[in-house]
Amino acid sequence: MKGLLIDVTKCIGCNACREACRETNGLPDVAGDTLQAGVYTVVQQKAEQNVRRVCMHCLDPTCVSVCPVGAFQKNAFGGITYEESRCIGCRYCMLACPFSTPTYEWSSLWPKVSKCNFCPSRLSEGKPTACAEACPTGATLFGERDELIAEAQKRLAENPGTYVNHVYGLTEVGGTSVLYLSPVAFDKIGLRTDLPQGPLPILTFQVLSKIPQAVGLGMTLLGGIWWITNRRDEVAAAEGKEPGTRNAERAKKEKQS
Amino acid sequence: MKLPKLTFWRLVFAAVCVGGLAATWVRVTGGLGASTNLTNDFPWGLWIGFDMLCGVGLAAGGFTITATVYLLNLERFRPIVRPTVLTAFLGYLLAIFGLLFDLGRPFVIWHPLVMRNPNSVMFEVAICVMLYTTVLALEFAPAVLERFHLVRVVRIIKMVSVPLVLLGVILSTLHQSSLGSLFLIVPHRLHPLWYTPLLPAFFYISAIAAGLAMVIFESFLSYRAFRKQIEMHLLREIARVLVVVLAVYLVLRFEDLGVRHVTSLLWQAGPEAAFFWMEVLLGGFIPLGLLAMPRVRASSGGLFLSAVLVVLGFVTNRLNVSFTGLQASAATPYFPKWPEIAITLFLVALGFAIFSLAVKYLPIYTPVHGPIQSETEKKEEVAVAA
Numbered sequence: 001m002k003g004l005l006i007d008v009t010k011c012i013g014c015n016a017c018r019e020a021c022r023e024t025n026g027l028p029d030v031a032g033d034t035l036q037a038g039v040y041t042v043v044q045q046k047a048e049q050n051v052r053r054v055c056m057h058c059l060d061p062t063c064v065s066v067c068p069v070g071a072f073q074k075n076a077f078g079g080i081t082y083e084e085s086r087c088i089g090c091r092y093c094m095l096a097c098p099f100s101t102p103t104y105e106w107s108s109l110w111p112k113v114s115k116c117n118f119c120p121s122r123l124s125e126g127k128p129t130a131c132a133e134a135c136p137t138g139a140t141l142f143g144e145r146d147e148l149i150a151e152a153q154k155r156l157a158e159n160p161g162t163y164v165n166h167v168y169g170l171t172e173v174g175g176t177s178v179l180y181l182s183p184v185a186f187d188k189i190g191l192r193t194d195l196p197q198g199p200l201p202i203l204t205f206q207v208l209s210k211i212p213q214a215v216g217l218g219m220t221l222l223g224g225i226w227w228i229t230n231r232r233d234e235v236a237a238a239e240g241k242e243p244g245t246r247n248a249e250r251a252k253k254e255k256q257s
Numbered sequence: 258m259k260l261p262k263l264t265f266w267r268l269v270f271a272a273v274c275v276g277g278l279a280a281t282w283v284r285v286t287g288g289l290g291a292s293t294n295l296t297n298d299f300p301w302g303l304w305i306g307f308d309m310l311c312g313v314g315l316a317a318g319g320f321t322i323t324a325t326v327y328l329l330n331l332e333r334f335r336p337i338v339r340p341t342v343l344t345a346f347l348g349y350l351l352a353i354f355g356l357l358f359d360l361g362r363p364f365v366i367w368h369p370l371v372m373r374n375p376n377s378v379m380f381e382v383a384i385c386v387m388l389y390t391t392v393l394a395l396e397f398a399p400a401v402l403e404r405f406h407l408v409r410v411v412r413i414i415k416m417v418s419v420p421l422v423l424l425g426v427i428l429s430t431l432h433q434s435s436l437g438s439l440f441l442i443v444p445h446r447l448h449p450l451w452y453t454p455l456l457p458a459f460f461y462i463s464a465i466a467a468g469l470a471m472v473i474f475e476s477f478l479s480y481r482a483f484r485k486q487i488e489m490h491l492l493r494e495i496a497r498v499l500v501v502v503l504a505v506y507l508v509l510r511f512e513d514l515g516v517r518h519v520t521s522l523l524w525q526a527g528p529e530a531a532f533f534w535m536e537v538l539l540g541g542f543i544p545l546g547l548l549a550m551p552r553v554r555a556s557s558g559g560l561f562l563s564a565v566l567v568v569l570g571f572v573t574n575r576l577n578v579s580f581t582g583l584q585a586s587a588a589t590p591y592f593p594k595w596p597e598i599a600i601t602l603f604l605v606a607l608g609f610a611i612f613s614l615a616v617k618y619l620p621i622y623t624p625v626h627g628p629i630q631s632e633t634e635k636k637e638e639v640a641v642a643a
Contacts (some may be wrong), residue, residue, distance in 0.1 A: 068380035070371040088368050089361020094300035096442045106290035111361040148320050195445050203441045204378050218427050222328055229330035239556040
């Protein structure tokens with residue numbers, strides 16, 4: 001499982017990562033520092049820091065779980081890829097993503113979702129992601145997620161007072177492949193600190209997984225109710241009354257009352 | 258050719274149609290960007306919040322009334338089965354039609370059939386809505402078939418009517434609640450006045466209430482428009498059930514707020530608390546209080562007013578879950594653009610228009626007399642007429 005470690009203190013805001021990403025993925029040159037269609041990564045200025053934003057590649061990804069047609073897949077490297085040909089454009093992934101990283105081609109007539117794909121072809125050639133390779137200061141490190149966590153914890157231990165004492169992405173929504181170290185509070189640099197510590201997909205899975213049993217139980221219960229109520233009419237018929245008259249008589253009485 | 262008489266409502270209908278077609282043009286030529294105010298921050302708008310969540314929810318009368326007649330065997334409700342099934346069928350068709358505007362790639366709306374992700378609530382909703390619309394089509398088919406005297410086909414459908422109704426109840430239970438489950442995965446976005454693990458239960462119970470209210474609502478509109486006899490005794494009974502459903506809903510809703518320790522949010526200044534109270538007063542407490550009074554249940558005006566309130570409260574609830582509750586977590590506030598509103602009005606107008614055409618040309622309120630009518634139905638009519 002690969003990952004990225006983004007050390008905010010080391011980032012100089014040169015945008016080399018964004019440029020490399022653009023070239024590797026054949027993306028257009030778009031202005032602005034917000035994630036949007038055709039922009040997989042940006043460097044934002046927040047709280048006097050340069051903060052790189054990119055898909056977090058969650059360990060238990062919400063987008064993969066919510067997509068009705070399975071357009072998102074998590075590959076062996078831990079990266080989440082998007083298969084455009086499956087997408088129906090429901091945008092549930094955008095609503096559900098805890099980091100709001102998927103964006104949409106709103107002006108297109110055949111739009112697709114746009115987000116970082118973790119450079120799958122580079123990774124399968126044994127290379128790091130384009131952004132990590134391009135970073136001149138080592139602010140974005142590529143490597144095994146376990147090793148990156150160890151490195152991050154080493155930096156926290158060796159530089160007391162430099163960082164907020166937390167590796168962002170270690171536990172957020174069950175953990176992410178992209179990890180952050182920051183000198184200021186994470187919510188000040190646009191990383192939410194109020195996210196659940198457990199994976200989000202469990203929230204819907206625990207309901208969905210009960211459906212098969214619910215169907216079996218429901219069918220039996222409803223069938224049983226029908227059998228009992230119908231039986232009453234059969235009894236009435238056997239007693240010489242027409243089926244349904246029991247109700248009809250009652251309706252008549254109610255009308256009169 | 259004789260021109261139809263120009264009436265106020267026909268004029269309104271024509272204007273709404275023109276608006277709808279203009280908006281369709283904008284959507285088709287300019288995409289979602291030109292036709293909506295949706296952003297990366299706020300990807301779902303009016304077309305999901307109203308067309309889908311309300312369209313499907315208000316159609317819930319279809320499964321409750323068919324279950325009442327076919328499964329609970331309460332034959333006296335049979336006269337309202339057809340108009341209710343028609344309302345439900347139209348509700349689903351229009352919701353799906355509306356979805357074609359909302360989906361980025363409407364031509365591949367069928368993808369969930371072949372590219373399945375069973376972990377997705379959206380997938381489950383898609384399959385259930387599709388299957389249930391088929392069930393509704395079959396349940397409604399006899400009205401069309403009788404009109405063209407296709408007796409044998411009607412007989413075949415009637416043979417499977419009980420299993421069909423049973424399937425309809427199961428499918429409805431699943432997707433009505435799942436429309437709420439859609440939002441279970443956004444605890445980080447949805448305001449705590451609405452985000453609760455009980456969302457599916459609340460969506461289900463409120464859909465039952467709204468569906469019953471729609472039965473009353475449409476009975477009165479049909480009476481006003483076509484002078485169809487109102488089945489007052491039936492509507493009174495439905496109103497009683499509605500009181501119970503609303504009461505259960507409200508108790509559960511406030512118990513849930515207490516259990517989650519968020520009752521203090523009810524008194525916080527801001528749009529969330531205001532809209533929450535609007536929703537529970539409009540669709541809950543006020544109609545509950547009204548319908549609890551025998552005097553109101555006995556009057557057609559009182560019933561109608563209460564039903565309209567329940568429907569309005571229901572719509573407010575769905576819009577609260579899909580707009581109000583999500584606004585705070587979005588950087589840019591969302592308000593629908595004119596094509597979004599125009600399409601929504603267009604869908605509602607289409608619903609009314611198709612309903613009245615169906616009543617005019619199909620045996621909706623007056624079943625065709627013939628060999629297909631069961632003995633029970635004849636007896637019923639005699640009893641009702643007496």
